[in-house]
Amino acid sequence: MARAPTKHGRDEAVDFQGVLSDLQDWELSFKGKDKKVKAQASHKEPLVSSSKKTETDGKDRKPAGHSSTKDYLSSSMPYEYSRNYDSITRLSTSSISEDSFADAASEKESGNEYFKQKKFKEAIDCYSRSIALSPTAVAYANRAMAYLKVKRFQDAEDDCSEALNMDDRYIKAYSRRATARKELGKLKECLEDAEFALRLEPQNQEIKKQYSEAKSLYEKLILHKTSTALGNTIEKMQKVEKTDAKVNSHKVQPVTRTNTIQKTEVPVSQDYIKPVTSSIQKTEVPVAQDYTKRKQVASKQELWESVQELASRVASKVMVETAKDISPPTSAYQFEVSWRRLSGDHALQARLLKTISPEALPQIFKNALTVPVLVDIVKCIASFFSEEMDLAVSFLENLTKVPRFSILVMCLTSTDKADLVKIWNEVFSSKATPLEYAEKLDSMRSKYCIKK
Known part of the structure; x- marks a missing residue:
């Protein structure tokens, strides 16, 4: 496959390699001359020819700070050589690095051209070379798009995940991963990606459409599973009812x-x-x-109660399965997705929070922490504060280290502030709180903009 034309940077690298070779040859010749100079000095032979001397009042002028011309040459020339050699070496290394970056960019551009021509396999090869030279989120996301075109959905999902590891706010990576996951049958994860992309760019019509489709597919899946489970239960109950009717018909005479x-x-x-x-x-x-008739009425009532019981069991099972899936999030996106999924159950939210090391909060959220999530986290901390005070205080301290925290607390609504004041007064600063923790929490009031 034809590669894109090499750029001028590669020619410069070749020229510098030639310069380095000339410097090495000059170094060898200089070493030979240096040996001759030392030999002449040992026999006390004149080192400098008459052409090198300057006459001032009939005397030879020597370079300042040196006892002889020999000392001047032996001290200055190696210094000049090493200085020039190091500067050229740094320049050549910089040029090679820039050349690699230029190659990565040119390979990516070549991949884009192939993609426009619908030559997806060639585009994948170009993107792969670009990633090998200098990996970027854009190159991974572009290769993922090419993978989608050739129906390599698992590879597309993996590339989008790599892109998001490098830039967790990259909307195209979320959108393309949602497409890959839909094709892989991962409808729940597909909906989560589409929802997060929509939150990042609410006015994007294409993402709105993708979110609606993902939501519709996921709801149909849930409805199908629920109706199947209910249908099986009703069928079993009808069989039991027929059996009971036959038994009663033999026992009861008109x-x-x-x-x-x-x-x-x-x-x-x-x-x-x-x-x-x-x-x-x-x-x-x-x-x-x-x-x-009474039996039929009773059976219908029992059937309705059984349906309600089944729905309750299904909900409980979903929560249990959800609890099994709790794993430590590594980004704000993963945290928010898991947090919303556990909404309404403070015990499971507390369990999710405890999978995170408090010191990792600034790295996880970076600039992506929002006011609603911050308030929810504080409320959740209050739910297990009395049992694990040390852990709770550590979470509260490290939340203040999240970037833009001071701006977030300034954006709190009056309702949010009232909730935090109530939590601080009734939970964190209650009479049951040990003095060592009470002092730390009082010192954090100002950071959370809570007045006494």
Whole structure:
């Protein structure tokens, strides 16, 4: 495959290599001359020819600060040589580094040209060479796009993850990874990527469309799983109900008042029996039918209760599975995704928070911490403060070290400030708080803009 034309920087590198070779040859010749100078000095032979002398009042002028011309040559020439050699070496190294960067950029541009021509395999090769020379988030994301075109979805997902490791606010990497994950059947992760991309750029129509599609697909998946589970449960209950009906039909016989009276001998005249019997026959009460109806009503009620119980079990199972998936986040994006997923359950949110080392908070959030997340974290810390005071105080201290923290607390709403004041007074600075922790928390009031 044809490579892009090499740039002028490569020619400069070759020229510098030639200069270095000339310097090495000059160094060897200089060493030979230096040996001759030393030999002449040992025999006390004149070192400097008459052409090198200057006449001033009939005397030779010697360079200032040197006892002889020999000393001047032996001290200055190696210094000049080493100085020039080092400067040229640094210049050549810098040129080679710039040349590598130029090559990486040219390879990326070549990849873009191939991509425009729909030569995706050639584009992938160019992007790969660019990454090998100088890896960048853009090169990884561009190669991921090429992978999507040739349906290498797992490679595309991996490249997007690499791009996000280098730049966790790169919208295109989130969008392309969402596409790859949709094709891989990872609908939940696809929705999370699309949602975060939309939060970064709310007015982007293309990302809005991608988010809507991802949300629709994920909701259909959940609905399908739920309906399947409910259908299986209802089918099982109907089978049980039919079995119960058969058993009850054998045990219960239709009983009427006329049958009972016919079996009972009443010592009265036949004239009296006939009208009474006829009236009773008209008011027969189908006891078995009433029993069946009551049974059906009870079965429906039981079915509804079973459905509710099933829904509760499904929710519990989801929470359990979610708890199993809790792992330490390494970026603000990962934290927010996990945090929102556990919304409403402070115990699980506390568990997520405890997977993080407090000292790692500034590195995780960088400039991406938001006011709502900050307030939620403080509320969560308050939920386990009484049990693990040392850990809670450490979290509060390290939150203040997150970049832009002072700006965030200035943006707190009046409601948020009221919540923090209440938490500080009732939880962090309560009478039950040991003195050593109470002093630290009081000193942090000003950082959180909380007045006493």
